[in-house]
Amino acid sequence: MVTTEFETAVEQWRTQGWAVVHDLVPAAEIDEAVDELWQHFPTPADYHSGNPEARSYFENESTDARYRPASQGAFHGQGGKGDEGPSFRLRQFLGHVLFPYDSHLLNRLQIHPRVVDFAKCAMGTDDIRLYQARIWGKYTGVTNYEQPFHQDGNHNIVPDRLELGWWNLEGFLYLSDVEDGVGPTEVLSLGDSPPGSNPQSAAGRRGSYLVYRTDVWHRGVNLTREGGSRFLMNIAFKHAHHEWIGFDSFQQHSNRGPWSKFAASCTPEELALFGAPMPGHPYWTSELVDALEVRYQGIDASPWREALGK
Numbered sequence: 001m002v003t004t005e006f007e008t009a010v011e012q013w014r015t016q017g018w019a020v021v022h023d024l025v026p027a028a029e030i031d032e033a034v035d036e037l038w039q040h041f042p043t044p045a046d047y048h049s050g051n052p053e054a055r056s057y058f059e060n061e062s063t064d065a066r067y068r069p070a071s072q073g074a075f076h077g078q079g080g081k082g083d084e085g086p087s088f089r090l091r092q093f094l095g096h097v098l099f100p101y102d103s104h105l106l107n108r109l110q111i112h113p114r115v116v117d118f119a120k121c122a123m124g125t126d127d128i129r130l131y132q133a134r135i136w137g138k139y140t141g142v143t144n145y146e147q148p149f150h151q152d153g154n155h156n157i158v159p160d161r162l163e164l165g166w167w168n169l170e171g172f173l174y175l176s177d178v179e180d181g182v183g184p185t186e187v188l189s190l191g192d193s194p195p196g197s198n199p200q201s202a203a204g205r206r207g208s209y210l211v212y213r214t215d216v217w218h219r220g221v222n223l224t225r226e227g228g229s230r231f232l233m234n235i236a237f238k239h240a241h242h243e244w245i246g247f248d249s250f251q252q253h254s255n256r257g258p259w260s261k262f263a264a265s266c267t268p269e270e271l272a273l274f275g276a277p278m279p280g281h282p283y284w285t286s287e288l289v290d291a292l293e294v295r296y297q298g299i300d301a302s303p304w305r306e307a308l309g310k
């Protein structure tokens with residue numbers, strides 16, 4: 001469903017470089033999926049009450065398999081230097097969990113149709129690929145989350161080409177209400193650069209999607225609310241065949257249960273977001289369609305089968 005707000009946000013992303021698409025995913029759908037977030041993260045109540053198991057989540061010596069923080073390190077190549085002022089601190093990035101998740105609802109949220117529709121509309125093509133997929137949780141007090149303003153140079157191995165038709169779309173789908181005190185990203189409009197420009201806060205309720213282009217200056221800010229937390233899903237898209245853009249890869253998880261269940265629930269268009277060849281592609285033979293059905297029990301393989309030999 002393309003609403004006026006949806007179209008306004010597309011226009012804002014194209015001309016100002018960023019937008020918050022408010023309430024893109026209904027809050028009820030977010031809440032249902034977030035019930036399953038606690039398989040991966042300590043609840044904020046547990047963390048802030050000092051529960052030792054929850055606290056150990058952010059300690060390197062944690063061996064608890066229930067929580068699996070991905071130690072991604074500082075994406076921007078700098079370690080933290082103490083707790084004061086803006087900096088990329090290693091602990092800012094400890095709360096990352098990579099797709100696919102142990103929860104089917106969270107996996108489905110990663111490619112929610114309204115998010116995918118928005119990306120296709122904004123990027124001006126239906127042929128897009130998901131290239132960043134993870135959940136990021138922050139809790140007040142884990143570290144100082146304040147970063148310097150930066151443009152993301154870590155999604156592309158060559159300089160960005162900045163014209164419509166070439167842009168990738170970076171985005172955060174909010175899984176919790178992101179408001180003052182719990183770290184709404186600060187963003188500068190296109191053409192503005194630090195210092196001296198007035199940052200805007202990308203606050204929004206859960207279900208909202210912050211989208212920005214790589215040439216937009218932005219930064220994470222600290223969480224100051226007592227007992228506060230912020231959860232979001234990184235969902236970024238690129239044009240098909242733009243191999244120079246990338247971040248996460250999915251093949252390494254594609255023989256595990258959560259992926260298999262997720263893949264079996266996908267349409268051809270949904271699997272194509274991960275690079276799977278569409279029905280009618282020369283890749284497919286009758287034997288391979290059989291093998292697809294064996295690999296992903298319950299998948300509706302009829303579109304692939306019906307397109308054979310056409």
Ligand SMILES: O=C(O)CCC(=O)C(=O)O
Pocket residue numbers: 075147152183184185186218219220221
């Ligand atoms: O967490 C945020 O609000 C922004 C983070 C960010 O810009 C980054 O790590 O590159």
